[in-house]
Amino acid sequence: MTSPRRILVVVGTRPEAVKLAPVIRRLRKEPARFETLVCATAQHREMLDSVLSLFEIEPDVDLDLMRPDQAPNELASRAFAALDRILIERRPDWLLVQGDTTTAMCAAVAAFHRGVAVGHVEAGLRTGDLARPFPEEMNRRVVDLVADACFAPTRRAADALASEGVAAERIHRTGNTVVDALTEISRRDVDADTPEEDLVLVTAHRRESFGEPLERILSAVGRLARAFPKTRFVHLIHPNPNVRGRVEASEPAANVERIEPLDYRSFLRLLRRCRLVLSDSGGVQEEAPTFGKRVLVLREKTERPEGIEAGFARLVGTDEERIFDEASRILSGRSDLPAPTRSGNPYGDGRAAERIVSALAGIPYEPFEAAAPRVAVV
Template structure:
């Protein structure tokens, strides 16, 4: 959301920030947001995501009484839905950045698929990253205005990468694999299967695996236990965004179930194996930068070995691509919001007439 806040400010629309505490210790100055008015919440994490939705809604609702004209939320987390519900309840119109992502299966991922569908159903402005996402929204006959803008995650990635030092030579990272995982649907058998795949990779081939631990204490403890004793695996503490981008860029291959990394890996030109059965971001698979392998240990290990062993196959997946936008999503979103405010001030009866589908 940092690119959106700055793009709005460039147009003379000064946003106020609500920091829900999803990322403890978030440094707003790191994203050039320190000068914006901000309200921070220290909401305790919940094993039950629905309980966290209720906490976020209760915390934000009092701030919206007689407050903002528009509430902008991003993504499909419990924080995003909680904020959107607070807006719907208070009669504050909601804009959704990253609208329209769908797997078509409410259980994969759960609860994110349900959360993003609920936000889109009530939002006034829907900023879809791709034409596929916009088509999903049209098929659902949402009432809000749909705008294809690209995704602001790509804006943030390109900005961060431009500030990093030049990457090392590919020869030095030929067998380095970066791994992240956190999806709730993998918490039982999936995590164990992913860990088994990483153990198999060490036995099959000469690789160095960097595993980034997730802040969630359940996932952190489980994966640390499962990977204990694997000498080819290095456990890495949760990273800042710039550090993670640098580690991604330095890898020969990424294994992840993260939605954001599905957008970032193609833009960096790093092959990606998606550790999920279904994805709401099919564009990366379609352009050849990513493959959907699920959580089967055998499937993960086999796919990784093929990519690392075959230079031609690796090269095909390592081409830089931007299926999720060109890095200019935030200015487009800010322009739409600016137009929306102009229509609102002019007393337009139907603000949805300006629909750039």
């Protein structure tokens, strides 16, 4: 009998844990085929632990790499050394990483150097601009360059990989695993039918939003809160000091509630209840369509245009006037964005992990195909 293949799954941040948890759980349902090991770098310590606990995943290895005020190069240097040691000790057949973090890039390159096959979950996302997002655009390109299996969430992502010369047999169109994760958590949640409230959810944390862009976002939120005094604005404050310092230095309006980051289950409850989302988060762009929520994307470019094409989102950047104008139109019922529905998530159908594990096992599967866009909005 053939020995099970050893799969080393490396996670560092909360989004990675959310999106890799369905894959880990699926792999562990097939112990005859796969021996699954989980390595945590703890790039986001508390937020990572919370998600792993929610999905009942205990890391086999915890590198605990993050330090206060750690620069990207310092983290990368320590990650390369620690991950190389784990590769030597554990001798995996495959290494799986997700997305575009420093953890993902370092793990993929370290595995490449050791001759270990690399699988990249959420491959093929592109803005075409190395500065937006920084350093994520570079990280994901590097991972895709060395990956033996590129698990592209959408047709657009798969086409991007093909246009860069990635061989067809390396590209697998799977859907995004975040839809698997939120579907599972929502299925468990007794509060899943909570009605929508007159509530706006605000998140902003990306590196390109630091400084003046974040100031403009905060100013726009303040103006919106004063213009719509009966609407509740809930702003989740990211722990990064570049974000927290700016937010705490400004005085919120009476109907703006600033809260600490939520565990994933509580976050999904808030997303389900809100009327509108203002966010620069990639994950929120993917999660919101499942609940029929509209998102104003607080970025100049996005690697997730599918939500815009499907009518769930609009790219507004960080210009104060545009944020205020677009949000005001939605809140006053004057927007040309279509009424939100739960007509299908353009990023996935809840079966991405199943397709990824089938691909790793060499079992044929039906590639993910999103429903036709409801409307094209620019």
